Amino acid sequence: xPELPEVETVRRGLDPVLRGHVLAxxxxxxxxxxxxxxxxxxxxxxxxxxxxxxxRAKYLLFDLDDGQVLICHLGMSGxxxxxxxxxxxxxxxHDHVVFTTDDxxxxxxxxxxxxxLMTLTTSRQEADHPLLAKLAPDPLEDAFTxxxxxxxxxxxxxxxxxxxxxxxxxxxxxxxxxxxxxNRAGIxxxxxxxxxxxxxxxxxxxxxxxxxxxxxxxGGSSLRDHRQANGELGxxxxxxxxYDREDSPCPTRGCEGHIGRIVQANRSTYFCSRCQR
DNA sequence: ACGAGAACCTGTTTGC
DNA sequence: TGCAAACAGGTTCTCG
Numbered sequence: 001x002p003e004l005p006e007v008e009t010v011r012r013g014l015d016p017v018l019r020g021h022v023l024a025x026x027x028x029x030x031x032x033x034x035x036x037x038x039x040x041x042x043x044x045x046x047x048x049x050x051x052x053x054x055x056r057a058k059y060l061l062f063d064l065d066d067g068q069v070l071i072c073h074l075g076m077s078g079x080x081x082x083x084x085x086x087x088x089x090x091x092x093x094h095d096h097v098v099f100t101t102d103d104x105x106x107x108x109x110x111x112x113x114x115x116x117l118m119t120l121t122t123s124r125q126e127a128d129h130p131l132l133a134k135l136a137p138d139p140l141e142d143a144f145t146x147x148x149x150x151x152x153x154x155x156x157x158x159x160x161x162x163x164x165x166x167x168x169x170x171x172x173x174x175x176x177x178x179x180x181x182x183n184r185a186g187i188x189x190x191x192x193x194x195x196x197x198x199x200x201x202x203x204x205x206x207x208x209x210x211x212x213x214x215x216x217x218x219g220g221s222s223l224r225d226h227r228q229a230n231g232e233l234g235x236x237x238x239x240x241x242x243y244d245r246e247d248s249p250c251p252t253r254g255c256e257g258h259i260g261r262i263v264q265a266n267r268s269t270y271f272c273s274r275c276q277r
Numbered sequence: 278a279c280g281a282g283a284a285c286c287t288g289t290t291t292g293c
Numbered sequence: 294t295g296c297a298a299a300c301a302g303g304t305t306c307t308c309g
Contacts, residue, residue: 003302034285034304058303076303077287094287113286115303131304158280167304174302223302224289243302266282268300284306291299 002074004058004139004172005215006226006234010080011055013229014107017082018050018062022102029096034075034117044120045070057135057171067122071131075115077225081108107229136171139208144170146205150197160196161189162265164208169193173208176221176243179270181207183242183252188276189262189269214239242270250275 002010026042038044049065060080062070074080083089085104097109097118109118121129136152137143152169153160163169164178173181182189184207187200196204220226220234223244228234237244241251242259250257250272257274 006302073303075286076301112288113301113303115285117304156279162280165303176302221302226302265280267303280309282306282308285304287301289299289301291297293295293297 002058002078002220002226003174003177004055005177005212005218005236006220007055007058007060007074007172008216009220009234010074010229011053011060013082014060014080015053017101017105017107017229018099019053020049020051021105022047022049023064023099024102025098025100027098027100029098033096033111033114034073035119037118038120041118041120044068055138056132057138057167058174059132059135061126063123067124069121069123069126071117071119071121071129072109073117073131075111075113075117077113078109078111078116079225079227080229081110081227081231082106082229083108083231112225134168136168138171139173140212144205144209146201149205150201153193153196153201156193158193159189159264160187160191160193161269163193163196165265165267170208172212175267175269176240177208177211177215179243180211180241183250183271183276184211186252186275186277188273189264189271191277242272245270 023045026046028042050062051065052063054061060072083106085100085106094112095108095110099107156163161178164173185203215236218236219228221236222233226234245259246261248259252275255275257272259270262269
């Protein structure tokens with residue numbers, strides 16, 4: 001579910017509730033998500049103050065006042081939503097973690113597929129943490145340029161669509177935004193990654209940046225599971241050009257093609273074979 | 278070393 | 294109508 005725009009939307013929603021607040025109560029309701037919770041998870045973070053909320057690629061990072069960093073990933077179906085303590089929200093069987101702050105707000109982590117994770121590191125060890133060490137820089141940072149991207153794609157024999165999903169190539173792009181960016185850039189998802197350079201790469205970089213920025217502004221895309229932290233849906237799905245639009249007319253100006261669907265690396269790819277080359 | 282495919286888990290939609 | 298298969302926003306492991 002959550003790609004960069006959805007995670008960023010959640011981060012922005014959680015920030016006012018968590019930053020500067022104490023995690024007064026932490027409830028962990030199962031021993032593991034995709035990976036086990038670390039030993040002593042609840043005790044290690046209870047009573048700590050959240051000093052900052054950051055995002056790296058699709059990871060949410062909570063900085064704590066003792067130097068620990070709480071690493072969260074939402075997987076395919078994870079949500080982080082806010083509710084007041086004592087609200088009448090019925091507990092869901094997939095509410096796996098509940099954080100209650102010193103002023104009585106609750107952040108509920110719900111994830112029915114449990115592909116998400118939570119673990120701990122420290123600010124000193126963060127750069128070397130196995131989950132984070134190989135992540136490519138964020139595509140919304142200034143360092144994401146055509147020269148940078150073509151360097152990461154050079155020599156790759158995998159299709160460009162699959163390469164964009166590789167978090168060592170671009171940090172934060174997932175299946176929806178890879179398809180959308182390639183359509184905007186007029187590049188075939190089947191083209192070998194190593195051949196995306198020069199003019200094509202100069203089109204692809206702004207296409208990735210623009211689609212991510214527009215999606216953040218829309219609160220992300222809600223297909224099934226995504227909710228903003230306040231519980232509202234995102235609405236960027238209404239602006240999809242190709243994703244989940246098989247047989248629709250291609251929206252590219254002057255193109256009379258139709259959207260097709262293929263499978264690459266076990267993931268659906270949507271694209272227009274007429275204007276994407 | 279690299280790339281393809283399966284696996285992880287649950288829920289919903291689709292097709293026979 | 295009912296049941297089984299296919300599919301879903303991600304990541305990681307195994308195998309060739």
